[in-house]
Structure formats: C-alpha cells, structure tokens
Amino acid sequence: MDIKSKNLETKHNKNNAFDNFFKSAFTVDNIIFGFDEADLKVLLIKRGEVPYENQWALPGNFVYQDEDLNTAAKRVLAELTGVKNVHLEQVKTFGSVGRHPFGRVITVAYYSLIKISDYHLHVSSIAQEAAWHSISEVKGMPFDHDEIFVACFNRLKLNIKRQPIGFELLPPKFTLTQLQHLYEAILEEKLDKRNFRKKILSMDFLIDLDELQEGVAHRPAKLFKFDKERYRRLYEEEGFHFDVAPTKHKKK
C-alpha cells in the first residue's frame, strides 16, 4: 500500500513550502462569559458588516500576520471589550470549507471569563452594539457560531470542575450562595446546598472574611474570598476534583 497521492507530491516536492500560500482569512472568535447574580451571560456584538449585518454574533476578528494566536485573541478581546489580563483558553479551531459564505475562514475559538461589573461595554467600529446575552438566548447566531459556543461552553463545564476559574466571574468578595449559583449556572444543574458548601470549604482555598453582605432584605451572608496563593500551594501539583452530584431531592 504505497503512497502515490499526486496531490501530496505536488504540494510537497519543493524545497520551499512557501511556494504554496494558503489564502484564507484567519480569525479568532471569543466567547466571553460573564455572570450577574443569576444568569450566565455571553458577550455578543451586533455585526456592522456583511455578511449577517445587524445580527448578533461572537466577537471575533482577524489575526495579524505577525501576531501570535494568543496575542491576537487578547488583542481582539481588549479592543472589543476593554478587558485585559484575563484567563483565556484556546478551545478548538473551526475550519469547515463552507463556514463563511465569502470564502475560506479558519477561526480559533477562545473563551474567557470576566466580571460583568468590572467593565463597561464599548462598541468598536466593526460592531453596532455589544451586549450581554443570557446563554439561553444565544441560539441562532450566524456562521457556525452556535457550534463554537457549545464547544466553549462544554469546555467551561469541564474546567470548572478542575480549576478555580469560577472566581473570575464573581466580585472579589462573594457569598457561598453566589458561588453556588454560579456553579449551577455553568453546570446547568441544581446542587445541594449543604453538600456544595461542605465540598467547596473542604478544599480549603476560600477565606472567610468575617464580613457580612450588606443591603439585602434578609439575613446577610458571610463574605468569602478566593485565596490564590493557598490554592497554588495545595493544588498546583495535582489539580482538584469538584464533584457534587446534582440534587435528586423528592424521590419518595
């Protein structure tokens, strides 16, 4: 079974591979997750360009020729949202031939997490508008953006169980209930309050600030913060496993 692909030989039997330029648009798309007490949100822009002008889509942009992928993702994110220094993870590359109606576009999808309250949204010239959308409303985006979203959301669901990334979405001081709601929003499952608390506290990287929530019309909750240093010391080597079963209450 010897290899005799003409294509292969045509493409490769040259000393300089750069005789063959791959002409296409190369982009990054970002899924930017935010959280606002109750709902997990995604930052979308209203496109100001064809194709799909006026539709809500993922904020993405071209990669420059002399720019690393991660740099491009960070730059695009910063340009479109003003957000810098965030956790940014490459998830998957989408390159189907037909994914863009104007030609071949290959895009590397990244996701990041930001505190909604830390940033004001700024609209760049390529977009008409930028806004947070509840994750339940993001179906029907142009291109294969729905698929990209699902891939990134699934990655987030995986990562939340091994890495302390949830705290990126909350204010520096937060209550355990806020944290639980965040986990529930990401995992799309209700969790048992006592089990959640037992587990998360047993990990020993939350610090009880001995402060109370203010301005709520009920018993105020204690505030906690995430101790990055302690996390590193305890889990840098091994990682952790956050596994709390979804509630199955009321099965009598």
Place this chain on the structure above:
Amino acid sequence: MDIKSKNLETKHNKNNAFDNFFKSAFTVDNIIFGFDEADLKVLLIKRGEVPYENQWALPGNFVYQDEDLNTAAKRVLAELTGVKNVHLEQVKTFGSVGRHPFGRVITVAYYSLIKISDYHLHVSSIAQEAAWHSISEVKGMPFDHDEIFVACFNRLKLNIKRQPIGFELLPPKFTLTQLQHLYEAILEEKLDKRNFRKKILSMDFLIDLDELQEGVAHRPAKLFKFDKERYRRLYEEEGFHFDVAPTKHKKK
C-alpha cells in the same frame, strides 16, 4: 475607553473581508500513538525536506484550500501511514509567529491511536523514513513539535480516563495485564493489579472470551474483548470515570 485601534479599522472597514488574505502555510500535524506490549510509541517521519532535513519529526502536511480540517487530518494520516477510520481528535492549534523558520505556519494538532501490528509503515516521498519511536525518545524534535507532542500526550492522559480509547491500541483479544500495561504506559504510573482489575471489570464492558493466551512460557492469561455495544448502552449518556490510584506500595 473607546476603541480606536487603527489596525482594527484598517483591517475591517471594508465590506468584503476577503480583501485581506492571510498568507501563510496552514497544516495539520498528527501524533499517532501505538503500543507494543510494553511501550507507548509515536510514529515519526524522517524529514526529506528543508528545513530540518533528515531529522525525525511529526508527520504533518498541508491542508488543501477546499478541504475541511478533519478531512485534511484524516487524509494526511492515511497518506503517510495507510491508516483509515481511526479515532482522531483535534487537540490544539499552534500558530506562533516564529515557529517555522521560513514563514508563518499555523498547524492544527490531532492525535490518533492505532494498533501497531495492523499497519505496515509506508514512506511517502516527503519523508525518507517512517518509524515508531518510544515516547521517551521523542525529545528534541524540530519546530515546536516537542510542545505539540506534550499537548497531545496530556490530552490522551485525560481521555483515557473517560473514554474507552485504550482498546484502539490493543489487538481485539487481549489480556488484562496487557490492558494494565497500556494504562500504565499512558498514565506513566504503576497501578495496583487487583484494584485495576476490580475497577475495569466493574465497568462491565469487557467480555471474557473463555480463551487462553498461547505461546507464553508461564501460566496463560484469559483473553478479553471490548464490547462496544455494551459500552454504549452503559456509558453513552454519562461517560465513565476510570480512576485507579498509582501504587504507593511499601510505605512501612
């Protein structure tokens, strides 16, 4: 903090994004894992082209302009090794500006698993040679291939704990010891024999064939096969968790 990036506007304020071609080479690289009773191996080719002519490197190749990424990865794999219909997973895209001395090359890394004994290696014109290398010997590859290898190997380590992919590396009939050695090779940890067997058998997707190993100079082991159907029925929804602690024997 309004967005005023010149670059952004230059690149984007045109109705057709394809005024801007991204000129670069676009490739896929494959990490092909194999296993031969004792060692986990990776399939490398000896490059027949500059740069790095004569060095062992990952088998990779150009993506055609009208070809999906997955298709390209499968084609390249088939062309270079004759292997078809394998589990193929996209791992990560590498696109550092300086990763190829001749210019910008962006590569999507895939890994796959094959049974070494099922395939004979065939050398294509772009390579001088193709051969299996023990994973301990693959350091020092050209480009950023070491980094690509590590990324794929880590992904494999993750996946082996959630998916029944190990069986792709073994003959259809195998012994539990072979399977354990495979897990140990991938995880780079010794496992306790009894715990390993208890766990893997409790998953209930191995079928005892009531046959014995032949041609060994010791007590022959029973042969098992993997039951894909049963696996699907039991785990399709939820996935599984294979977690067997590494042996910590002799801590007296």
Place this chain on the structure above:
DNA sequence: TTAACAAAGTGTAAGAAATACACTAATTAG
C-alpha cells in the same frame, strides 16, 4: 413591636468507592 418573609446556615447517618495489601494457581523450560 411584632408578624411575615427571605435567605443563611448547619450535621449526620448510610452507602459507595477507593485503597492497601500477599499469597496461591497454572503453565513452560530445563
């Protein structure tokens, strides 16, 4: 001032899973 409301906070028993650990059984080779 007090009653109604809302969410915070808390403990335990039962079951499941993970771990540590060492000897006997079956076969071949010499």
Place this chain on the structure above:
DNA sequence: CTAATTAGTGTATTTCTTACACTTTGTTAA
C-alpha cells in the same frame, strides 16, 4: 520434578458522596 514466571484472587479500612430538614438572622411592612 523443580525452578521460574506471570495469572489470578478477597477483604478490611478509610475516604468520599449522598440524601435530607430545621433553626437562625436579618429586613420590611402592618
């Protein structure tokens, strides 16, 4: 028939996960 080699097996202990409901603390409004 003995030595060598690997296969095969069970249990007690510990750790983790799960299920589950009432009391506490504060605010608001009558």
